Amino acid sequence: MIKLTDQEFETLTTFVKRNYGINLEKKRVLLEGRLNSVLIEKGCKTFSDYIKILQADRSGIELSVLLNKVTTNHTFFMREPKHFEFLKNTILPEQEKINTRKQYNIWSAGCSVGAEVYTTAMTLHDYFGVKKSSWRFKMLATDISQNVLGKAKEGIYQEDLIKDVSPAWKNSYFKKLPDGQYQVQDSIRKDVEFRVLNLMDNFTFPTKFNLIFCRNVMIYFDQETRNQLINRFYNVLEPGGYLFIGHSETIQRETTKFNYIAPAIYRKEA
Numbered sequence: 001m002i003k004l005t006d007q008e009f010e011t012l013t014t015f016v017k018r019n020y021g022i023n024l025e026k027k028r029v030l031l032e033g034r035l036n037s038v039l040i041e042k043g044c045k046t047f048s049d050y051i052k053i054l055q056a057d058r059s060g061i062e063l064s065v066l067l068n069k070v071t072t073n074h075t076f077f078m079r080e081p082k083h084f085e086f087l088k089n090t091i092l093p094e095q096e097k098i099n100t101r102k103q104y105n106i107w108s109a110g111c112s113v114g115a116e117v118y119t120t121a122m123t124l125h126d127y128f129g130v131k132k133s134s135w136r137f138k139m140l141a142t143d144i145s146q147n148v149l150g151k152a153k154e155g156i157y158q159e160d161l162i163k164d165v166s167p168a169w170k171n172s173y174f175k176k177l178p179d180g181q182y183q184v185q186d187s188i189r190k191d192v193e194f195r196v197l198n199l200m201d202n203f204t205f206p207t208k209f210n211l212i213f214c215r216n217v218m219i220y221f222d223q224e225t226r227n228q229l230i231n232r233f234y235n236v237l238e239p240g241g242y243l244f245i246g247h248s249e250t251i252q253r254e255t256t257k258f259n260y261i262a263p264a265i266y267r268k269e270a
């Protein structure tokens with residue numbers, strides 16, 4: 001196993017934190033473990049050799065490989081189900097009353113392989129049924145990892161990722177493939193646009209969102225990075241829009257402009 005020197009560790013962690021927000025200061029063993037196969041494949045004898053390749057690469061491919069290795073992509077369908085209950089029981093009935101334009105924009109930020117955004121799309125289908133066609137739902141799902149976005153677009157999952165999905169939903173929204181995996185039905189997949197986006201970038205969008213999911217992403221960021229990102233989310237939300245974060249994450253209530261609604265649910269003033 002090729003080991004990191006203190007200097008190499010510092011260079012790599014500073015680079016990843018500055019550009020992608022991910023704090024790897026306590027992840028030395030993880031970094032060594034996950035990157036060793038990459039070093040061997042590239043014929044590098046030391047991490048310094050690898051860092052030189054990274055710095056010289058203009059194609060973006062090396063960076064993409066690094067990001068695929070350092071990101072944690074764990075996710076599953078129906079994760080943190082209280083959010084989907086809140087969507088179904090509070091947000092959607094409210095929208096039916098007040099949203100005369102029948103347009104609703106959702107962003108899954110840090111979407112990994114798509115389980116979160118597809119669970120959202122299924123919740124909308126389930127709630128509206130045939131009435132859904134009279135609405136315009138725009139669903140954007142973004143991540144920095146090209147790997148996970150490729151998988152998300154395909155929408156093919158092992159059974160363990162959909163173990164919390166009810167049999168009725170499995171029947172309606174998935175098709176079982178000959179190899180035993182499950183693929184999300186085209187009718188659900190066509191509603192979602194997947195795109196590479198680094199949450200550290202100063203993002204803007206042509207239209208604002210009504211609901212943003214950013215769950216289990218900010219845990220890897222430090223407090224300052226989190227605060228800045230939460231402000232940027234605030235700016236791209238419609239008044240009255242919601243932000244869902246992971247249940248193990250918090251927003252500092254003293255500094256945020258968001259109103260606290262329920263655990264891991266925040267709202268911009270209407």
Ligand SMILES: C[S@@+](CC[C@H](N)C(=O)[O-])C[C@H]1O[C@@H](n2cnc3c(N)ncnc32)[C@H](O)[C@@H]1O
Pocket residue numbers: 019020021022071072073074075076079109110111112113116142143144145148197198199200214215216217220246
């Ligand atoms: C643990 S997954 C969370 C997936 C999903 N939101 C959920 O809660 O199940 C975290 C995702 O955040 C992505 N991520 C980490 N840093 C990011 C950044 N700077 N910009 C965009 N995505 C990022 C990772 O690539 C990873 O897919």
